[in-house]
Amino acid sequence: MSAIGLPQYLIVSALLFCIGLLGVIVRRNVLVIYMSLELMLNAGNLALVAASRFNNNVNGQIMVFFIITVAAAEVAVGLALIVAMYRRRQTTHVEDLTTLKL
């Protein structure tokens, strides 16, 4: 096995991002779509931490710190929106939520 460098971490990050994107595209449950969004955010975090480590620069980790905070806030608001939506429509299925469709 060769030494693990930045490209290996970036490839893992890219693959995880693709998995998350696939989940957003394919799955039809709002909650699972939301979890896939979290996966994509995590993939971005991994790329930033790896870049920060291999460039010996702390700024990438600061950014990840802020991303984690913002993601927590986003999850709180998003799940409140999902609960409100469920109260009104009794569904978490995106194909039932087409009111804005032309």
Added chain:
Amino acid sequence: MQAAAFYIIAVLVLLCGGLVIANPVSRNPVTSAMFLVLTILSMAGLFVLLDAFFLAAVQVLVYAGAVIVLFLFVIMLLDLKEEERRRVNWGAAGLGVLAVGVIGAVMIRTIKFARPPGRISAVGTVGSAEALGQALFTHYALPFELVSLLLVVAMIGAILLSRKDLR
């Protein structure tokens, strides 16, 4: 040793990530949430391998501790029996796989052809809580305060949105 750990954890991350979005056994969102926990814990392992110890701790505390609990709370709150009966739209799924495959191929080729970074020193002082705190409370003090404001706004928003008489 480190390489072996990296490969094991990377496979674990990708496997659990895949099981979040497409579980052949169960389509229950609770299963997805559980595999999301595993993904996030393995991700914390990768952070440790990258000497980002503080972020690994934050990842476990915030994601596995708070975000997933919130997810599970909402899943339990809403009754999601209906989801399992829905059929999968295989045509749309195939097109999605194709599109994401193309995007992934573009990203991986880009990484392959990128200029490799120069060799860096092996000492990992970057990830310590001390270095992070130094930067956070000096150079990034204003963003830090703004994030606290954002958290307050998000909290008020979540409370407002989940009121029963929302108009």
